[in-house]
């Protein structure tokens with residue numbers, strides 16, 4: 001590995017628009033929480049826990065990837081645990097000079113011990129706000145609807161998210177098993193989100209074709225798309241997304257692990273970038289994917305020859321795509337004015 005390049009990338013100010021709380025619990029924190037909660041674990045060291053929390057290169061696909069969330073979620077059932085893990089997500093981001101982050105989670109997954117949706121959301125926001133103060137990072141939450149859950153549950157999630165709009169929640173999302181539950185099933189849910197004025201991002205084109213991306217932007221009101229890997233299969237749609245400046249939240253390391261792309265050579269980020277799409281680079285899941293922002297950009301440099309100038313452009317795209325109003329975005333932009341842009 002080129003360590004000069006690594007430290008240059010690490011030092012660049014960055015943003016992360018797509019990171020899941022429940023996929024980013026530090027293994028040591030899993031041990032600690034299990035200890036506090038009297039819960040049995042399948043291993044007693046943090047390295048022993050990794051196979052239960054993290055995928056390897058042998059990950060078979062998105063559903064295999066999603067199986068790594070069970071253990072962590074079982075420990076995120078109290079306000080204290082949620083607040084701690086939200087805080088630690090900001091702490092981990094700060095180690096890579098992240099200046100703005102949107103952390104997402106499905107509040108309905110954290111009710112096993114009786115918490116209400118609003119209590120879960122408030123606990124996460126509390127942790128994010130503590131992290132903002134401690135590390136000088138601006139943080140917001142994104143609330144996820146889940147594909148395998150009934151509309152009745154997702155509608156309640158949207159209602160709860162709307163109560164926190166402008167008070168820590170930036171947007172709503174749709175996550176989970178894309179191949180099993182296509183986007184058109186969620187029209188009622190996202191009609192409510194639109195009615196409530198919630199910005200919308202949808203995981204689409206990760207484990208299924210471009211029809212889910214089309215549905216997301218044309219029927220569900222998505223202002224951003226999570227991943228969008230299969231967009232290249234529909235050049236007309238690609239042009240529409242480009243013209244309408246709808247950002248793609250790409251997560252390169254996760255996208256290779258879930259087999260959204262079969263190899264780095266087939267990963268479409270460079271062609272999207274060169275065609276003028278608003279491509280952003282994000283982590284998806286710090287623990288499940290064993291990643292961080294520096295690693296993501298390093299892979300783009302090493303596997304796809306992205307230069308520092310190009311990396312800086314990807315970072316600026318992320319700032320542009322943030323779910324912030326004009327005034328807040330302009331404030332954030334101040335932190336990205338004097339970036340080094342030497343050619344490698």
Ligand SMILES: O=c1[nH]cnc2c1ncn2[C@@H]1O[C@H](CO)[C@@H](O)[C@H]1O
Pocket residue numbers: 020021022023062066069104105106109144175176177203206254284285
């Ligand atoms: O890359 C992804 N694609 C689809 N769903 C995901 C991905 N990463 C995480 N989740 C899902 O989002 C839930 C809330 O955070 C997680 O529990 C997981 O099921």
Ligand SMILES: [Zn+2]
Pocket residue numbers: 018020175203226284
């Ligand atoms: Zn995701």
